[in-house]
Amino acid sequence: MKVSFGVRVLSMLSALTPGLAFAEWNLNFTPASTLLGAEIQAVHDLVMWIIVVISIVVFGAMFWSILKHRKSVGHKAANFHENTTIEIIWTVIPIVILVAMAFPATRLLLATRDSSASDITIKATGYQWRWGYEYLDEGVKFYSTLATPRSQIDGVTEKTSTYLLEVDNPVVVPVGKKIRILTTANDVIHSWAVPGLAVKQDAIPGFIRDIAFKAETVGTYRGQCSELCGKEHGFMPIVVEVVSEEDYQSWIQAKLTVAGAPSFDPNKSYSVTELVAAGEQVYNANCVACHQAGGVGMPPTFPAIKGGKIATGSIQGHLDIILNGSAKNPMMAAWGPILSDMDLAAVIAYQRNGINSTGDFLQPADIAAARSE
Amino acid sequence: MEAAHDHNHDHHEPTGIMRYVTTTNHKDIGSMYLWFSFMMFLVGGVMALVIRAELFQPGLQVVEPEFFNQMTTLHGLIMVFGAIMPAFVGFANWQIPMMIGAPDMAFPRMNNWSFWLLPPAGILLMGSLLAPGGAGGVGWTMYAPLTIQQGMGMDMMIFAIHILGMSSIMGSINIITTILNMRAPGMTMMKMPLFVWTWLITAYLLVASMPVLAGAVTMTLTDRHFGTHFFNAAGGGDPVLYQHIFWFFGHPEVYIIAIPAFGVISEVIPTFSRKPLFGYASMVYATGSIAILSFLVWAHHMYTVGMPVEAQLYYMFATMLIAIPTGVKVFNWVATMWKGSMSFETPMLFAQGFLFLFTIGGFTGIVLAVTPIDIQLHDTYYVVAHFHYVMVAGALFAAFAGVYYWLPKWIGKMYDERLGKIHFWLSLTFFNVTFFVQHFLGLAGMPRRIPDYALQFADWNMVSSIGAFGFGLSQVFFLYVLLKAIRSGEKAPEMPWEGATTLEWTHLPTPAPYHSFETPPDLRS
Numbered sequence: 001m002k003v004s005f006g007v008r009v010l011s012m013l014s015a016l017t018p019g020l021a022f023a024e025w026n027l028n029f030t031p032a033s034t035l036l037g038a039e040i041q042a043v044h045d046l047v048m049w050i051i052v053v054i055s056i057v058v059f060g061a062m063f064w065s066i067l068k069h070r071k072s073v074g075h076k077a078a079n080f081h082e083n084t085t086i087e088i089i090w091t092v093i094p095i096v097i098l099v100a101m102a103f104p105a106t107r108l109l110l111a112t113r114d115s116s117a118s119d120i121t122i123k124a125t126g127y128q129w130r131w132g133y134e135y136l137d138e139g140v141k142f143y144s145t146l147a148t149p150r151s152q153i154d155g156v157t158e159k160t161s162t163y164l165l166e167v168d169n170p171v172v173v174p175v176g177k178k179i180r181i182l183t184t185a186n187d188v189i190h191s192w193a194v195p196g197l198a199v200k201q202d203a204i205p206g207f208i209r210d211i212a213f214k215a216e217t218v219g220t221y222r223g224q225c226s227e228l229c230g231k232e233h234g235f236m237p238i239v240v241e242v243v244s245e246e247d248y249q250s251w252i253q254a255k256l257t258v259a260g261a262p263s264f265d266p267n268k269s270y271s272v273t274e275l276v277a278a279g280e281q282v283y284n285a286n287c288v289a290c291h292q293a294g295g296v297g298m299p300p301t302f303p304a305i306k307g308g309k310i311a312t313g314s315i316q317g318h319l320d321i322i323l324n325g326s327a328k329n330p331m332m333a334a335w336g337p338i339l340s341d342m343d344l345a346a347v348i349a350y351q352r353n354g355i356n357s358t359g360d361f362l363q364p365a366d367i368a369a370a371r372s373e
Numbered sequence: 374m375e376a377a378h379d380h381n382h383d384h385h386e387p388t389g390i391m392r393y394v395t396t397t398n399h400k401d402i403g404s405m406y407l408w409f410s411f412m413m414f415l416v417g418g419v420m421a422l423v424i425r426a427e428l429f430q431p432g433l434q435v436v437e438p439e440f441f442n443q444m445t446t447l448h449g450l451i452m453v454f455g456a457i458m459p460a461f462v463g464f465a466n467w468q469i470p471m472m473i474g475a476p477d478m479a480f481p482r483m484n485n486w487s488f489w490l491l492p493p494a495g496i497l498l499m500g501s502l503l504a505p506g507g508a509g510g511v512g513w514t515m516y517a518p519l520t521i522q523q524g525m526g527m528d529m530m531i532f533a534i535h536i537l538g539m540s541s542i543m544g545s546i547n548i549i550t551t552i553l554n555m556r557a558p559g560m561t562m563m564k565m566p567l568f569v570w571t572w573l574i575t576a577y578l579l580v581a582s583m584p585v586l587a588g589a590v591t592m593t594l595t596d597r598h599f600g601t602h603f604f605n606a607a608g609g610g611d612p613v614l615y616q617h618i619f620w621f622f623g624h625p626e627v628y629i630i631a632i633p634a635f636g637v638i639s640e641v642i643p644t645f646s647r648k649p650l651f652g653y654a655s656m657v658y659a660t661g662s663i664a665i666l667s668f669l670v671w672a673h674h675m676y677t678v679g680m681p682v683e684a685q686l687y688y689m690f691a692t693m694l695i696a697i698p699t700g701v702k703v704f705n706w707v708a709t710m711w712k713g714s715m716s717f718e719t720p721m722l723f724a725q726g727f728l729f730l731f732t733i734g735g736f737t738g739i740v741l742a743v744t745p746i747d748i749q750l751h752d753t754y755y756v757v758a759h760f761h762y763v764m765v766a767g768a769l770f771a772a773f774a775g776v777y778y779w780l781p782k783w784i785g786k787m788y789d790e791r792l793g794k795i796h797f798w799l800s801l802t803f804f805n806v807t808f809f810v811q812h813f814l815g816l817a818g819m820p821r822r823i824p825d826y827a828l829q830f831a832d833w834n835m836v837s838s839i840g841a842f843g844f845g846l847s848q849v850f851f852l853y854v855l856l857k858a859i860r861s862g863e864k865a866p867e868m869p870w871e872g873a874t875t876l877e878w879t880h881l882p883t884p885a886p887y888h889s890f891e892t893p894p895d896l897r898s
Contacts, residue, residue: 025813025832025833026813026814026816026817026829026830026833027813027816028813028816028817029749029816029817029818030817030818040745040746040749043743043745043746044740044743044746044749047739047740047743047746048740051736051739051740054736055732055736058703058704058707058732059729059732061707061711062707062710062725062728062729065707065710065711065712065713065715066710066715066725069646069710069711069712069713069714069715070714070715070716070717071647071714071715071716072716075712075713075714075715076714077646077647077648077712077713077714078648078712078713079648079649080651080712081648081649081650081651081652081653081709082651082652082653082654082655086708087652087655087701090700090701090704091697091700091701094696094697094700095697098693098694098696098697101693101739101743102689102690102693105689105743105744105745105746106686106689108745109682109685109686109689109744109745110682112745112748113682113685152432153432153433153825154432154433155432155433155434159431159432159828161828162827163431163827163828164431164825164826164827165827183679187518187522188516188518188519188522189516189518189519189612191677191752193752193818193820195749195817195818198749200677200748200749200751200752201677201679202677202678202679204606204612204613204678204679205518205606205612206605206606206607206611206612207606207611207612207613207679209678209679210679222827223818224818224820224823224827225820226677226751226752226753226820227516227677227752228442228511228512228516228519228821228822229519230442230510230519230522231438231439231442231510232438233438233442233822233823234438234820234822234823234824234825234826235438235825298437298439300505300506300524301439301506301524330521330522331522
């Protein structure tokens with residue numbers, strides 16, 4: 001009753017709200033693409049049916065006595081207050097039910113924790129706030145960052161169907177292969193979770209954990225970080241594209257080619273205009289969540305870049321804090337391992353000449369030199 | 374019945390505000406606990422509404438993500454430590470001496486201090502919002518190493534928890550000593566009202582578990598400021614160690630909140646069924662078993678940290694065991710109602726609401742006990758729904774039942790029955806609109822503690838937010854019902870509930886005098 005009333009109220013309201021064009025009244029699990037996921041959902045259904053039967057008995061007795069054993073219908077109170085037989089019965093029956101549930105649960109748990117004999121091993125590293133992936137045998141490495149533009153989050157532009165569940169670089173895996181994910185983290189605890197693949201594993205700094213899945217169908221599976229990891233916890237999704245073996249091989253080749261040939265010329269001298277234009281993109285993808293549009297920041301945790309003493313001070317100091325992170329403020333991550341020389345040169349140029357106007361900037365070659373020091 | 378002596382004028386006690394600052398009277402202190410917890414309940418409730426307002430629609434509309442995290446954190450801490458726990462200590466203060474025939478609590482001055490520690494702790498918790506960088510945005514579980522990154526608001530929260538822990542431990546020692554030493558002649562342990570039994574067991578849980586929490590937050594504090602590395606892998610520590618310590622406290626904490634609620638319900642249901650509690654002895658044993666088991670299942674909150682599969686199996690089996698004593702309690706309550714002569718005044722309505730919804734919370738607990746299913750639902754809204762069924766429809770509804778039940782004894786006036794019933798039906802309806810739909814969100818995979826969400830979660834979130842605002846307004850209405858009863862309630866009859874059998878109803882006038890049972894009643898017969 002309540003739901004159908006809610007549905008009516010909501011359908012009226014949703015007509016007024018543009019964001020709900022893709023809304024769904026989901027009542028159950030996301031359909032699983034793995035056999036284990038399907039089994040987990042089957043055991044869940046079994047447990048739910050046991051619960052339905054128990055509720056019919058317990059709530060049946062409760063509502064029967066509410067209706068029949070009330071003073072207003074003239075029912076006189078009995079005076080019994082114990083019955084050893086029935087008390088033993090209603091202790092033993094739950095034990096039997098629980099033992100019956102424990103068997104499928106145990107079998108299933110042992111199966112889900114088996115990550116041996118995997119075909120592909122991928123290391124997933126949680127960062128505040130993106131995922132880094134490394135295909136250990138293939139040598140492919142990349143970062144995966146939320147692709148939803150800030151304007152959709154702020155409601156300036158219309159939200160698309162994959163709102164908050166889209167990334168720039170998805171994980172690509174072949175169908176029908178057992179994939180082992182090693183999880184770890186760089187800063188705080190994150191959790192690598194994809195409901196459609198029935199996996200969730202915390203990523204713990206300083207430790208490696210693992211989990212495995214084998215997708216049976218080609219498709220795109222979307223998940224989110226599932227352990228509170230700070231401010232942008234809700235904005236670091238996980239996207240796994242399950243493709244055919246051939247598509248997977250060509251994707252690996254393409255990734256290796258890109259990695260071998262950087263998209264910038266490390267020895268070229270770029271103009272400040274080129275660097276600022278590129279740097280704005282880098283800033284909006286990586287810095288804007290904390291330092292905000294236009295570099296106004298959110299003091300004191302996230303200092304302003306506009307007029308800030310780092311972005312207007314010595315350019316070497318500026319480079320150092322971006323490359324290595326801040327010793328004083330743990331919220332400022334080290335971007336050296338994440339961004340390329342070009343990206344770093346560009347974002348420094350943007351912060352100094354786009355947001356501020358110091359006039360000085362660095363070339364990718366300067367960054368490379370600073371890295372090798 | 375004893376004659377109603379008002380001893381106030383004999384003692385020249387301070388009046389006005391000083392009466393409450395210096396009081397050692399269990400009734401004054403009980404009232405202060407209850408009012409404090411109600412104020413904190415409203416504060417925590419406003420924070421919940423900030424959360425639900427932001428989640429009304431996808432996108433960021435109302436607050437920034439950082440402030441959102443601070444709201445979820447403070448909402449949890451304030452509701453658990455500021456609202457629900459002090460509310461039941463308030464009940465304990467008022468009721469335990471009257472129910473066992475004692476004149477007051479065993480340590481009246483310590484009782485005063487236990488209460489007066491609470492306001493500074495509450496101020497520290499709320500004041501942390503004003504610290505540079507705001508309160509800690511870490512969730513009420515305060516997992517390391519996220520806590521390392523927070524500003525000084527985090528330190529204020531840690532100190533608040535230390536103070537609240539001291540208050541709880543002292544309150545518990547007082548309760549244990551009172552129950553063990555101050556029962557009237559003839560009030561044997563197995564004749565004690567079940568509410569007294571549940572508090573005795575809860576007090577032991579508190580004494581055993583609060584120091585563990587104090588240890589966990591102290592280690593967080595030294596990691597933050599004094600260069601230790603308890604939870605830092607780079608220094609040889611382990612972030613998961615924090616979770617083990619926290620949940621070794623945290624799981625008993627669930628029962629610290631639930632068990633006194635069981636006690637209130639075990640008083641209300643027999644009274645309004647006009648029939649003795651079914652299976653008194655098995656209720657006592659079931660409560661004791663739950664308390665012991667609560668120390669053996671903590672890591673079922675941590676199935677996704679990657680512990681060995683053998684440990685996951687152990688925690689799954691141990692967790693399933695809890696269903697047995699909990700089931701016994703539910704069956705006993707239903708059997709108490711069975712063939713009774715029930716009437717449905719407001720306390721009984723809330724007790725029935727408790728019974729129905731707490732049982733649903735127990736059912737989802739069985740779902741979550743199964744490790745592979747729990748891993749799917751871990752850190753989703755399914756868990757949020759599950760524990761609000763246990764904490765709100767469980768503990769809070771029991772507290773409402775207790776307030777309506779004992780209010781005539783406390784103030785000598787009746788609440789408005791019609792308004793009380795309206796409060797019940799509003800609470801019941803809006804509670805389910807808010808939280809039942811969160812099961813669906815969790816099954817569909819919506820993570821907890823996110824300020825913005827994907828579009829497929831939009832519909833149920835909107836329903837849930839509408840329910841939350843309705844539930845919040847219903848509690849403002851409760852304040853009105855209370856104030857109306859206090860200011861202009863009808864005079865309560867000597868025995869407002871014909872089925873009540875405990876000492877405060879049978880041996881004391883209504884309202885209870887300021888000092889009751891100065892000579893203990895003789896119950897040997």
